[in-house]
Amino acid sequence: MRTLALTVFLLAFITFTPLHAAVQTKIAEYKQGDQILEGYLAWDDSVTGPRPGVLVVHEWTGLGEYAKMRARKLAELGYIALAADIYGKGIRPATPQEAGAQAAIYKNNPKLMRDRVRAGLDVLRRESLCDPRRVAAIGYCFGGTCVLELARSGADVAGVVSFHGGLATSNPADAKNIRGKVLVLHGGDDPHVPLKDVEAFEEEMRAAGVDWQLVVYGGAVHAFTNPAAGNDKSRGAAYNAAADRRSWEAMKAFFAEIF
Amino acid sequence: MRTLALTVFLLAFITFTPLHAAVQTKIAEYKQGDQILEGYLAWDDSVTGPRPGVLVVHEWTGLGEYAKMRARKLAELGYIALAADIYGKGIRPATPQEAGAQAAIYKNNPKLMRDRVRAGLDVLRRESLCDPRRVAAIGYCFGGTCVLELARSGADVAGVVSFHGGLATSNPADAKNIRGKVLVLHGGDDPHVPLKDVEAFEEEMRAAGVDWQLVVYGGAVHAFTNPAAGNDKSRGAAYNAAADRRSWEAMKAFFAEIF
Numbered sequence: 263m264r265t266l267a268l269t270v271f272l273l274a275f276i277t278f279t280p281l282h283a284a285v286q287t288k289i290a291e292y293k294q295g296d297q298i299l300e301g302y303l304a305w306d307d308s309v310t311g312p313r314p315g316v317l318v319v320h321e322w323t324g325l326g327e328y329a330k331m332r333a334r335k336l337a338e339l340g341y342i343a344l345a346a347d348i349y350g351k352g353i354r355p356a357t358p359q360e361a362g363a364q365a366a367i368y369k370n371n372p373k374l375m376r377d378r379v380r381a382g383l384d385v386l387r388r389e390s391l392c393d394p395r396r397v398a399a400i401g402y403c404f405g406g407t408c409v410l411e412l413a414r415s416g417a418d419v420a421g422v423v424s425f426h427g428g429l430a431t432s433n434p435a436d437a438k439n440i441r442g443k444v445l446v447l448h449g450g451d452d453p454h455v456p457l458k459d460v461e462a463f464e465e466e467m468r469a470a471g472v473d474w475q476l477v478v479y480g481g482a483v484h485a486f487t488n489p490a491a492g493n494d495k496s497r498g499a500a501y502n503a504a505a506d507r508r509s510w511e512a513m514k515a516f517f518a519e520i521f
Numbered sequence: 522m523r524t525l526a527l528t529v530f531l532l533a534f535i536t537f538t539p540l541h542a543a544v545q546t547k548i549a550e551y552k553q554g555d556q557i558l559e560g561y562l563a564w565d566d567s568v569t570g571p572r573p574g575v576l577v578v579h580e581w582t583g584l585g586e587y588a589k590m591r592a593r594k595l596a597e598l599g600y601i602a603l604a605a606d607i608y609g610k611g612i613r614p615a616t617p618q619e620a621g622a623q624a625a626i627y628k629n630n631p632k633l634m635r636d637r638v639r640a641g642l643d644v645l646r647r648e649s650l651c652d653p654r655r656v657a658a659i660g661y662c663f664g665g666t667c668v669l670e671l672a673r674s675g676a677d678v679a680g681v682v683s684f685h686g687g688l689a690t691s692n693p694a695d696a697k698n699i700r701g702k703v704l705v706l707h708g709g710d711d712p713h714v715p716l717k718d719v720e721a722f723e724e725e726m727r728a729a730g731v732d733w734q735l736v737v738y739g740g741a742v743h744a745f746t747n748p749a750a751g752n753d754k755s756r757g758a759a760y761n762a763a764a765d766r767r768s769w770e771a772m773k774a775f776f777a778e779i780f
Contacts, residue, residue, distance in 0.1 A: 476736070477736045
């Protein structure tokens with residue numbers, strides 16, 4: 263009976279105890295052109311072998327704790343994630359004015375934006391733990407715009423996901439280059455991404471025959487996934503717990519399909 | 522050792538063998554006013570005790586195999602489902618002309634539409650296997666319109682899901698009565714649900730402060746979940762396997778949240 267009891271206990275333990283996620287992180291320095299960039303890699307070392315890779319592109323404030331947190335959460339899901347650096351090592355805007363000025367550099371120079379995002383993707387793909395045939399990119403606000411531009415550049419990604427990202431582009435015809443699937447997660451009351459941009463985006467995707475999906479979260483404004491955005495919707499940017507949770511689940515379902 | 526081996530085998534068997542879904546069905550006759558209605562109940566009798574209930578409202582062709590199949594699939598998920606009958610026992614349109622004529626009766630009489638849907642909800646809620654505090658409604662095409670009207674009537678539902686349903690209403694102010702959450706799954710190229718209706722719907726939900734979500738599936742036209750709709754998008758109604766799968770997953774995630 264003791265053998266039986268022990269066996270029951272051990273099997274129950276093995277069956278019902280999840281492996282403890284062991285997320286590791288490190289700084290990943292890389293270059294695009296002459297610019298040094300400082301990204302942040304995250305992976306779970308209890309997962310063995312190559313796994314899908316996800317690039318995470320930061321908001322207009324530059325690479326900070328928020329995008330790093332998302333990278334760690336992706337690692338917990340079993341992916342290897344690189345929180346990319348678009349602006350450059352040490353360039354971490356401290357005010358909205360500085361953030362706006364940095365973001366404008368790339369919004370006004372789509373080629374540079376695409377090259378910067380692509381540089382991160384290349385770094386991620388070369389990681390030994392990354393399965394180079396299964397990579398995707400997600401981005402928040404400014405980063406959402408970045409990953410859509412990455413897709414329009416013809417980059418070899420299985421998919422891109424924009425969370426409350428800007429949808430406008432100066433090169434809508436480039437949508438014909440898109441090789442992966444596109445998921446846009448949008449706040450229904452986002453004043454920074456007006457209806458005319460949503461409609462133009464839909465028309466762009468339609469004309470190019472892209473595999474696209476758009477989810478509109480009622481009541482959500484800009485930055486709805488970021489607790490640091492606060493709770494005052496009237497400011498145009500605010501956290502929305504339901505839309506945060508739902509959009510993360512939508513991303514997970516999208517990854518389950520593309521990977 | 523034989524005890525150990527047997528224990529290991531039995532535990533592995535118990536752990537890894539899913540319970541075989543045992544879906545039961547029966548005809549459910551009920552009335553609304555003087556009209557006899559003939560619905561179809563489905564549940565899994567390997568699930569014990571009360572469970573959430575889901576009302577399924579048919580397309581303009583009336584209650585047929587398609588809505589019954591969806592009811593059985595919901596039963597496999599552990600719910601009790603009633604495929605409602607809106608038109609009446611024996612009223613099963615055989616041609617698009619007949620279907621259009623039947624649908625028009627209810628589209629032109631929103632009160633009657635709401636009463637008919639509500640009658641099915643009441644039947645479902647009274648089933649002993651249904652947890653009356655956890656009920657929702659889904660609908661396809663015409664049925665999508667029906668479940669939105671049900672919500673606008675102030676019915677006590679945890680949520681409603683419209684699959685390629687018509688979004689227009691003659692009583693947009695009634696959105697203030699909506700008590701549950703709303704999920705609309707829409708084909709991005711659906712000629713029967715034009716952009717102006719989508720925008721009016723968003724405005725209606727926004728004005729009433731409803732908890733709403735809209736998912737747009739690129740490339741999908743009307744009836745995208747129904748294999749019988751064929752593959753010719755140019756006809757305005759066609760099956761789209763990706764949008765079918767994605768929308769079903771979206772519904773499952775929605776139910777996981779509301780139940």
